[in-house]
Amino acid sequence: MSIRQDNLANLSTDVAYQAIRGRILSGEIKGGEWLREAELAVKLGVSRTPVREALGRLVADGLAYHEPNRGVRVGEWTLEDFNEIYDLRLLLESYGASMAALNPDTEVSYLRKLADEMTQIAESDTPQYARLTELNNAFHRSILNYSGNSRLATILASIVQVPLVRLTFARYTREELLRSMNHHRELVDAFEAKDSKWAEAVMRSHLRSGWSAMQGFISAQHSNEGII
Amino acid sequence: MSIRQDNLANLSTDVAYQAIRGRILSGEIKGGEWLREAELAVKLGVSRTPVREALGRLVADGLAYHEPNRGVRVGEWTLEDFNEIYDLRLLLESYGASMAALNPDTEVSYLRKLADEMTQIAESDTPQYARLTELNNAFHRSILNYSGNSRLATILASIVQVPLVRLTFARYTREELLRSMNHHRELVDAFEAKDSKWAEAVMRSHLRSGWSAMQGFISAQHSNEGII
DNA sequence: TTCTCCTATATGGTATACAATCGTGAGCGT
DNA sequence: ACGCTCACGATTGTATACCATATAGGAGAA
Numbered sequence: 298m299s300i301r302q303d304n305l306a307n308l309s310t311d312v313a314y315q316a317i318r319g320r321i322l323s324g325e326i327k328g329g330e331w332l333r334e335a336e337l338a339v340k341l342g343v344s345r346t347p348v349r350e351a352l353g354r355l356v357a358d359g360l361a362y363h364e365p366n367r368g369v370r371v372g373e374w375t376l377e378d379f380n381e382i383y384d385l386r387l388l389l390e391s392y393g394a395s396m397a398a399l400n401p402d403t404e405v406s407y408l409r410k411l412a413d414e415m416t417q418i419a420e421s422d423t424p425q426y427a428r429l430t431e432l433n434n435a436f437h438r439s440i441l442n443y444s445g446n447s448r449l450a451t452i453l454a455s456i457v458q459v460p461l462v463r464l465t466f467a468r469y470t471r472e473e474l475l476r477s478m479n480h481h482r483e484l485v486d487a488f489e490a491k492d493s494k495w496a497e498a499v500m501r502s503h504l505r506s507g508w509s510a511m512q513g514f515i516s517a518q519h520s521n522e523g524i525i
Numbered sequence: 526m527s528i529r530q531d532n533l534a535n536l537s538t539d540v541a542y543q544a545i546r547g548r549i550l551s552g553e554i555k556g557g558e559w560l561r562e563a564e565l566a567v568k569l570g571v572s573r574t575p576v577r578e579a580l581g582r583l584v585a586d587g588l589a590y591h592e593p594n595r596g597v598r599v600g601e602w603t604l605e606d607f608n609e610i611y612d613l614r615l616l617l618e619s620y621g622a623s624m625a626a627l628n629p630d631t632e633v634s635y636l637r638k639l640a641d642e643m644t645q646i647a648e649s650d651t652p653q654y655a656r657l658t659e660l661n662n663a664f665h666r667s668i669l670n671y672s673g674n675s676r677l678a679t680i681l682a683s684i685v686q687v688p689l690v691r692l693t694f695a696r697y698t699r700e701e702l703l704r705s706m707n708h709h710r711e712l713v714d715a716f717e718a719k720d721s722k723w724a725e726a727v728m729r730s731h732l733r734s735g736w737s738a739m740q741g742f743i744s745a746q747h748s749n750e751g752i753i
Numbered sequence: 754t755t756c757t758c759c760t761a762t763a764t765g766g767t768a769t770a771c772a773a774t775c776g777t778g779a780g781c782g783t
Numbered sequence: 784a785c786g787c788t789c790a791c792g793a794t795t796g797t798a799t800a801c802c803a804t805a806t807a808g809g810a811g812a813a
Contacts, residue, residue: 307593309766334795344767349795350581357585365535366774366795381674388620389613446609452680536773537797562764572798577764594764594805756813765804773796781788 309343313351316341321360321371322458328373332361358455376515382456383508387501389453390437395497397443398488404443405489411436412481419478426467433466436481440500473510477503537571541579544569549588549599550686556601560589586683604743610684611736615729617681618665623725625671626716632671633717639664640709647706654695661694664709668728701738705731 317337320326332355338348352369355361361369397403415432418424441450466474480503487496545565548554560583566576580597583589589597625631643660646652669678694702708731715724 307765331794345795346766346768349578353578353581354585357582364775367776368795381676384674385617385676385680388616392616446612448609448613448684452613452684456676456680535796559763574797574799578796592806595807596764754813757811759808759810761808762806763804764806765802767800767802769799771796771798774794775792776794777790777792779788779790781786783784783786 307347307350309347310350313337313341313343313347314354317351317355318358318360321355326371328371330371332369332371334368358458360458376512379511379515383504386453386457387504387508389449390441390504391497391500393441393444393446393449393453394484394487394500395493396445397440398491398493398496400443400445402443403488404439405485408436408439408488409482409485411439412478412485415481416478419474424466424474426465429466440484468514469510473506476506480506535575535578537575538578541565541569541571541575542582545579545583546586546588549583554599556599558599560597560599562596586686588686604740607739607743611732614681614685615732615736617677618669618732619725619728621669621672621674621677621681622712622715622728623721624673625668626719626721626724628671628673630671631716632667633713636664636667636716637710637713639667640706640713643709644706647702652694652702654693657694661709668712696742697738701734704734708734 317326317332326332332352334345334348334352338345341348352361356363356369359372361371363369411432415429415436418429418432438450441453444450466477469477480499483499484496484503487499545554545560554560560580562573562576562580566573569576580589584591584597587600589599591597639660643657643664646657646660666678669681672678694705697705708727711727712724712731715727
C-alpha cells in the first residue's frame with residue numbers, strides 16, 4: 298500500500314485547505330482561535346462542505362483540534378510539544394540517514410550540490426533565508442526518501458511541519474548557521490563513504506544543535522506564557 | 526498542543542467510520558475494492574455526508590486511498606509494506622521502552638500483572654487469543670504512555686493498526702508464543718531495574734522475533750501474489 | 754484492429770433545511 | 784451577593800436535492 302503523496306485533486310477543498318493552513322502557519326490565525334465553518338466559507342468563496350473537508354484534514358494533520366458540537370480550533374503549542382517533536386525527529390531522521398548511507402541508490406552528487414549551494418548562501422552577507430529553507434527541506438526530504446522506507450518521510454512530515462515553519466534559519470546566529478552548513482557537508486561525506494554510523498551520528502548532532510539554538514530562543518521569548 | 530484522543534463525538538459519522546473500518550480490518554472488504562459512497566450510505570442507514578467524512582478519516586488513517594474523481598478504495602498491503610512498518614515499530618517502540626524504564630512514574634506492578642496474566646493464558650491448553658491480544662495491546666500501549674512522549678503512542682497506532690489485527694497470536698507456534706511471554710516478563714524486570722538499555726534490547730528482540738514468525742507465515746501463504 | 758466519441762456512473766461541490774448540542778446569560782430564588 | 788435553572792442563540796451535525804465534471808468503458812467509424 299503506497300502512501301498518499303499529497304492528494305491535490307479536489308479544487309475547492311484544496312483551495313480551502315491551503316488557505317487555512319497558510320494562515321495558521323504564518324501565524325495570522327493564532328492558537329486557540331475558532332475556525333468557523335460558515336465564516337471561512339464566505340471568506341474563501343466556497344460552500345461549507347469543502348471547508349469541513351479541509352478542517353478535517355487540518356485536524357488529522359494535528360494543526361487543529363476538534364471540540365464536539367463546538368467546532369475546530371487552531372492548535373496551541375508548548376515548549377514540551379517541541380521537545381517531544383524534536384526527540385522523535387532525532388530518532389527517525391538519524392535512522393533515515395543511517396539507512397540512506399547504505400542505499401546504493403543514494404545520489405551523493407545531488408546532495409552535495411544542495412549542501413554546497415546552502416553553504417554559499419549562508420556565507421553571503423545577506424543570506425536568502427527563504428531559498429535556504431527551501432534547499433534545506435529538499436535536502437532532508439531527499440535523505441528520507443533515500444532511506445528506502447517510504448513511510449519515514451510521510452510520518453516525519455506529519456510531525457514536524459509546525460516547528461519547521463515557525464523556527465527558521467533567521468533565528469540562527471551566524472556561528473550556528475555555519476555549523477549547520479558544516480553538518481550538511483559532513484553528512485554528504487558520510488554518505489559517500491557509505492558509513493551509516495557516521496551519517497547517523499552527524500544527523501544527530503545536526504538536529505540536536507539546531508534544537509539547542511531554537512530552545513534558547515523559545516524560552517527567552519516566551520518564558521512566562523508557555524505557549525508558542 | 527495535546528493530541529486527539531479519539532474524537533468519538535459525531536454519531537452518524539462514527540457509526541459509519543467504525544462500521545467500515547471493522548469490515549476492512551476483518552477482511553470482509555478486500556484490498557482494492559471500491560468504497561462507494563451511496564452504496565455504503567444506504568447499507569449503513571445514513572446519508573452520504575457522514576459516509577464521506579468517514580472515508581476521509583480512513584484515508585487519513587492510511588487504511589484506504591483516494592483516486593481523484595473515482596472514489597476511495599481499500600488499501601493493499603505487500604510484504605514490503607509490512608517490512609517498513611516493522612522497521613519503524615522496532616525503532617519507535619524500543620525507544621519508548623528505554624524511556625519508560627527511566628520514568629519514575631512507570632507502574633511496574635501493573636505491567637507485571639498484565640505480563641503474568643498473559644503468561645497464564647498462553648500456557649493454557651486452549652489459549653484465549655482474543656483476551657491475549659487485548660492484554661498485549663494494553664501492555665504495549667502502556668509502555669508507550671509511560672515513555673513520556675505523548676506523540677509516540679499516537680504515531681505508532683497510525684502505523685501499526687493493520688498488521689496488528691491481521692497477524693494475531695493465533696499464527697504463533699507454541700514455542701514462539703511462550704518466548705513472546707518470556708519477553709514480556711523480562712521487559713518488566715528491566716523496568717523494575719530501571720535499566721533503559723536492557724529494556725530497549727528486550728523490546729528489540731521481542732518485536733524482531735515476532736516479525737520473524739509473521740514473515741515466515743506471510744511469505745508461505747502469499748508467495749506469488751505479493752499482496753496480503 | 755485501432756482510434757474517436759459518446760454515454761453511464763460516481764464523485765466533487767453547492768445550496769438549503771433542520772435537528773442536536775453546548776455555552777451564555779437573564780432571571781429567579783436564597 | 785451568590786448560585787441555580789432554564790430558555791435562547793449560535794454553530795455544528797446530518798439529510799436531501801441537484802448540478803457540474805471527470806473517468807471508464809463500450810459503440811461505432813476508419
